[in-house]
Amino acid sequence: MASPILPGKGLGSGLDTAGIVKALVDAERLPKQNQLDRQTKSNTASISAIGSLKSALAAYKTALEKLNDKNAPAFLGYSATTSDEKTVKATATNSAVGGIYSVTVNRLATASKVASQRFGDSSAPISAGTLNITQGTGSSIPVEIKPGATLQSVRDSINNQAGASGIMANIINDGSGSRLVLTSTTTGEKSDISVSGIPELAIDGTTQMTAGGGAGYISAMAEDAEFVVDGMTLTSKSNKVENAVSGLTFELVAKSATPTTITVGSNTEGLKKSVQGFVDAYNALVKTINTVSMASKDPSGKPGDPPALSGDPAVRSMLSALRNELVSPAAGGSGQLKVLSQLGINTVQETGLLEFDSSKFTNAIDKQKLGGEVQNLFNGDGGMLDRMTKAMEPFLGGSGTTGVLDARTKVLESAKNSLSIQQSALDSRVKSMTDSLTKKYNNMDTLVGKLNAQRDSIVSIFEAMAAQQKNS
Structure with missing residues (x-):
């Protein structure tokens, strides 16, 4: 209030x-x-x-x-510069030694890429079961395929269940039908993908697929990188090479016909x-x-x-x-x-x-x-x-x-x-x-006002009485 x-x-x-x-x-x-x-x-x-x-x-x-x-x-403490970063990149560590190196890339490391047999389309029905995906001599990755699956749902199941292991799946239409295609983030020789467990999706990663619809690798099996450092031919399962030259890491980017010069000096x-x-x-x-x-x-x-x-x-x-x-x-x-x-x-x-x-x-x-x-x-x-x-x-x-x-x-x-x-x-x-x-002060003011009024009234009475006595 x-x-x-x-x-x-x-x-x-x-x-x-x-x-x-x-x-x-x-x-x-x-x-x-x-x-x-x-x-x-x-x-x-x-x-x-x-x-x-x-x-x-x-x-x-x-x-x-x-x-x-x-x-x-x-x-x-050291830096490495390259004459052509489109073919080779280089990074120096503190254990590097100053100098100049010549690097030629003969071949890049590649990953396995395989395709299933040809199906009519991506909605083709697939049998239920356990699809076993094996890469090289490693252990198999099991992927559970539920009843009622299609080629498309198999792709999704592989990506969900095997994606963390570096296996990726997709569907490609080659003009005559659809194939399930599997690739890997792992590169190098003997890392080829094979698939078993469900007959219609079986893939032998060491056999090339056929134009008639047979399964297999698409264009080539996985390969190691091959490169030459100062006249010495070396190989690597990865395009990131860490042990070829002490204190240097090479990233092989593209095949080169001419040598790339790597210079190492104080940073x-x-x-x-x-x-x-x-x-x-x-x-x-x-x-x-x-x-x-x-x-x-x-x-x-x-x-x-x-x-x-x-x-x-x-x-x-x-x-x-x-x-x-x-x-x-x-x-x-x-x-x-x-x-x-x-x-x-x-x-x-x-x-x-x-x-x-x-x-x-x-x-x-x-x-x-x-x-x-x-x-x-x-x-x-x-x-x-x-x-x-x-x-x-x-x-x-x-x-x-x-x-x-x-x-x-x-x-x-x-x-x-x-x-x-x-x-x-x-x-x-x-x-x-x-x-x-x-x-309180409002009340006081009101009371004082009343008292003043009474005073004025009494004064007026006495004044009237005095005037009357004077006139009598």
Whole structure:
């Protein structure tokens, strides 16, 4: 119920009753309201600061994961370039040796591709039973075919039940009818597919299919890749060749009539880019930490208001954990590269940020020949990136555990709800007090008005009596 509206001046008393009520209510409300405003401002700032920290840590973790990608190593000491990536691609590892290699691709590794006998169409009925798919000398993959099956439903059953093993099925119409065609992701000689168990779908993967409708391999049996490295002819069951040349992985792309030149050398620029990426990611995190925990200074050098997490023990603990990993020596190994400072990476004491001396880094790679050890320093077991990730776990959480920051956020959200309840209670109390005082002062004003009217009436009577006596 809304409070009665007081006039600016009491009609009966002439007093500023609205001002009196407001002053009395404010005297009761303002101390608590100011306290709630301060607590709400602090709570909101803390929630925002914790959110910024969580986002910065998550971004840093993502950057580390990218640099620590096993499928795309970021800290390789050597690089391999190819004169023709349309025929051969090459990747060097840290065990590579600088040099030039000549590679000619005579034949690519191929997979088995077989076809069933010809059927009238894809809706042709197929007998129920267990279809056994065998690849080379491996074990059979059983595929259950239910009653009422058609060529199309058999295709779907194979893809559902054998797809995880690299076997794929489809239906191809050769102009005279439909055939079930099976292919595999496995390449190389003696990986040919054979099918048994259901007579009308039987396929001998070592016999070529016939134009008359017989089953078999389509154009050729599976073959190994054949390639020549510096005059030596080699074979591989896969087009990804990892052991032909120590420290190099070849990806055979296409048959070539002329040799492709592979050049292996120091990956100085690539390493520099990756190290700079690490430095940038770390500095971005530290800048966020500094923003929420360190007071900035005005142009005169005077510190400003302390930020939300100034002096917070959790923030100090987090920063300390990360900094400790920067100076910890590489775990294990007998190499010369042990700490980041050898690569020109040092901490600026005033800010905690990292600075990267590009000249010192280049000298370490080109003259001290430390390029082959950078990968182990960052990506090795117990390397920098692994240790940094583990240092963040108590704060970010993971694997079913709640991190420190999430726990803090939960406490702050609870406090926020409590402050909201207190604000509602204060608003309710203020409204009730305003209504009560308004009613009392309205009643007082009405009573004073009546008394004034009675006074005026009595005065008038006496004045009339005095005038009558004077005239008599």
